[in-house]
Amino acid sequence: MRNLLDFITKHYHWLVFLILEAAGLVMLFSYNSYQGAAWISSANTVAGLVYEGESNIRSFLNLKQENEDLQSRNLYLMHQVQTLREELDRQGIDTVNVPGINDPTPYNIIPAEVVQSSIDKRDNLITINKGEADGVHKDMGVVCGTGVVGIVYLTGEHHSVVIPILSSKSSISSKIERTNYFGYLKWEGGYSNLAYVDEIPRHAHFKLYERVVTSGYSAIFPPGIPVGKIIHVFNSPDGLSYRLQVQLYTDFGNLRHVSVIDNKAMHEQLQLIRAAQDSLSTNKGKSE
Numbered sequence: 001m002r003n004l005l006d007f008i009t010k011h012y013h014w015l016v017f018l019i020l021e022a023a024g025l026v027m028l029f030s031y032n033s034y035q036g037a038a039w040i041s042s043a044n045t046v047a048g049l050v051y052e053g054e055s056n057i058r059s060f061l062n063l064k065q066e067n068e069d070l071q072s073r074n075l076y077l078m079h080q081v082q083t084l085r086e087e088l089d090r091q092g093i094d095t096v097n098v099p100g101i102n103d104p105t106p107y108n109i110i111p112a113e114v115v116q117s118s119i120d121k122r123d124n125l126i127t128i129n130k131g132e133a134d135g136v137h138k139d140m141g142v143v144c145g146t147g148v149v150g151i152v153y154l155t156g157e158h159h160s161v162v163i164p165i166l167s168s169k170s171s172i173s174s175k176i177e178r179t180n181y182f183g184y185l186k187w188e189g190g191y192s193n194l195a196y197v198d199e200i201p202r203h204a205h206f207k208l209y210e211r212v213v214t215s216g217y218s219a220i221f222p223p224g225i226p227v228g229k230i231i232h233v234f235n236s237p238d239g240l241s242y243r244l245q246v247q248l249y250t251d252f253g254n255l256r257h258v259s260v261i262d263n264k265a266m267h268e269q270l271q272l273i274r275a276a277q278d279s280l281s282t283n284k285g286k287s288e
Contacts, residue, residue, distance in 0.1 A: 111259055127161055131157050139220060150163050176200070
């Protein structure tokens with residue numbers, strides 16, 4: 001207490017100055033309309049900046065959920081666009097009034113986050129934070145907002161391991177969007193933004209920078225999901241087909257949010273394929 005009194009005694013002139021200054025400002029803004037209006041305007045400006053900052057912080061904190069929602073909508077819209085194109089091709093008409101275009105998509109979307117990944121190995125792997133408890137199962141496709149990521153390989157209760165495009169074990173059926181000629185997308189190491197599509201027929205017509213998308217010929221990915229664009233064309237080693245060098249749309253070095261595709265018809269298709277393979281194996285054994 002003594003120290004406080006000593007401080008006040010030593011600096012009392014500053015305290016008196018501050019009190020008089022505050023009283024003068026109150027009188028100035030209270031009894032002068034112009035200064036009062038200026039004060040209110042300034043106060044409103046400061047309050048507006050504070051509220052704007054608070055809104056920006058709240059929006060930033062909500063970006064995660066908004067990003068997941070946008071990915072789901074993006075995938076749904078890509079599927080709808082592909083459905084529209086196929087319907088237009090079948091009908092041979094140029095109109096947006098396509099019957100059935102508003103039918104619900106047969107795919108469920110499961111948003112997830114990447115918790116671990118690599119891009120510098122021969123067989124890279126990605127771990128996501130969703131597993132069997134969230135509806136994720138082996139052989140489901142994984143995409144992001146810009147394109148294909150990979151295929152679920154192993155699942156746990158709350159995490160799953162994905163084999164991405166950047167793996168020697170990955171092979172995804174893809175096609176040239178405009179002409180529908182298809183081949184298999186593979187990665188041979190090196191740059192994380194480059195892969196190759198093999199087995200494109202020699203009679204296929206296409207141009208550089210055309211888009212490559214999923215073909216839809218497997219039960220994993222719906223047709224029309226972006227893969228990349230053609231940047232170079234090679235002859236196959238046997239000279240019977242083309243090999244396309246594709247610049248991938250997915251930025252694996254900056255991959256954070258993904259979506260797992262739950263294809264409702266996938267399980268039935270896989271069961272039919274496996275049943276057919278078992279039947280062929282059985283018949284082959286009997287014939288021998």
